[in-house]
Amino acid sequence: MNRRCFIAALAASPCALAQQRDAARITVTGLEVFEVKVNRRGNWVLARLQSSAGITGIGDASHGRPSDAVTIKFMRAFFERLRGRGIFEMERLRKECEPEVLANSNAAATALSALEQCLWDIAGQALGVPCYALFGGLLHRRVRNYANINRSTDDRTPEGFASMAAKAVAAGLDAVKLAPFDGMPRQGDAAAIEKFTRRGIECAAAVRKAIGPKVDLLIDGHNHFDLEGGLELARRMEPFNLFWLxxxxxxxxxxxxxxxxxxxxxxxxxxxxxxxxxGFLPYVTARAVDIVMPDVKYCGGMLELKKIASLAEAAGLLVAPHGPASPVGNMAAAHVCATMPNFQILEYSFGEIPWREELVEPPERLERGHLVLPDRPGLGLRLNDSAVKRYAAQ
Ligand SMILES: [Mg+2]
Incomplete structure (x- = not known):
């Protein structure tokens, strides 16, 4: 806003209104894609849309399957449908990209979701309001996060998980998640399955001991069990007072x-x-779970996350968005979580890389395990271009 508009806005003059009207005329003009190297579990893929007003918006396109390359290909193709369009055309984008998404492509869903996040970031900035204001307004200024230690724990022993869990608690988080059955055969050799199962339970026990009774413990089975094994695992996990399974x-x-x-x-x-x-309707109707975990990167974006949360709310279910990725995806999800009556907790990938916070400006900061929603317009974050360059994937 220039000085003349600023003074006029203070006086609530038509100039501020003109600025808002102008927002409706802003169009999408360009796309940049960045890949940063994280660890053996994968990179982060970030999108930045440019607009005719010079405002840029960012989104997270990490961990699309089958690969980042396929996700980026979809993102560039979807961008061509957006080029020259208005910045408020989120529903049109969704409608036009759904054929590829519904052809069972997680990469296409990830590409769509990232561009959608970018649009909301631009829209918020163009209107001069934080994204959460566009999704119903703040119910929770502080969004509780749990530490997913699964991606940062290379030593997959009870001691290794316990050590990383203790670090997360020391950093101020009061909920910890691990997936201690990774690598387990999904069928066949009963003795091998029992060996992995017992080892995973030992990891859960070691983490519970390390974090004490007051910190919440979450266990992810990563689909490794069949029905019988899953029912038995739920019984065997009872002593650990899980926040969720x-x-x-x-x-x-x-x-x-x-x-x-x-x-x-x-x-x-x-x-x-x-x-x-x-996709969530049959899941919610069947009461497949107590807590639904849409991922803002896979579910269609911020507006779709809100719709899914509303569906869950109507069914009396809680929402705990999945999302062990970059600070951009976390903040995009947090803006929507902040507006949900049925929000429970948000995923935060703990300890993957030491430069996580500096990837964005201002640097990401958790306050005692909570993301505090900024008052700044849009997502309230920008990419730190020098950090993105420094840690670029080759
Ligand atoms: Mg999971």
């Missing part, structure tokens, strides 16, 4: 998840890979 069996058939949800004494959670409100 996540996706012990594959997402289909839904009835298996629902059977575990009915039988488990602890809450169950899941749904991280599902696209869209229509």
């Amino acid at each position: 996540e996706e012990v069996v594959p997402p289909k058939p839904l009835e298996n998840l629902a059977a575990i949800n009915r039988a488990a004494k602890m809450p169950t959670a899941g749904g991280e890979g599902i696209y869209g409100i229509k």
Whole structure:
């Protein structure tokens, strides 16, 4: 805003209104894509849209399957549908990209979701309001995060998980998640499955001991069990007072998840890979879980996240968005979480790289495990271009 407009806005003159009217005329003009190197588990892919007003918006396109390369290909193709269009055309973008997304492509869903986040970031800045104001306004200024230590723990022993969990608690987080069954065979050799199961339970026990009884413990089964094994795991996890037990069996058939949800004494959670409100409808209707976990990067973006949260709210379910990725995706999800009556907790990937905070400006900061929503317009974050360059994937 120039000086003349600023003075005029103070006086609530038509100049401020003119600025808002102008926002409707801003169009999308360019796309930049950045890849930063994180660790052996994958890179982060970030999008930045440019607009005719010079305002840019950012979004997170990390961890699309089958690969970042396919995600980026979709993102560039979808951008061509956006080029020259208005910055408020989120629903049109969704409609036009859905054929590729519904052809079962997680990469296409990730590409769509990232561009959608960029649009909301630009829209918020153009209107001079934080994104949360566009999704119903703040119910929670502080958004509680849990530490996913699974991506940062290379030593996959009880001691290794316990050590990383202790670091997360020392950093101020009061909830910790691990997936201690990774590498387990999904079928076949019963003795091998039992060996992995017992080892995973030992990891959970070691983390519970390390974090003490007051910190919340979340266990992710990463779909490694069948129905019988999953039901038994829920019983064997009872001593650890879990905050939730996540996706012990594959997402289909839904009835298996629902059977575990009915039988488990602890809450169950899941749904991280599902696209869209229509994808979540059968999941919610079947009561597959107590807590739904849409990922702002996979589910269709910020508006779709809000729609899914509303569906869950109507069914009396809580929402805990999945998203162990970059500070950009976390903040995009947090803006929507801040407006949800049924928000529970947000995922934060703890300890992956020491430069996480500096990837954005101002640097990402958790206050005792909470993201504090900024008053700045849009997402309230910009990419730190020199950090993005420094840590670029080759
Ligand atoms: Mg999970």
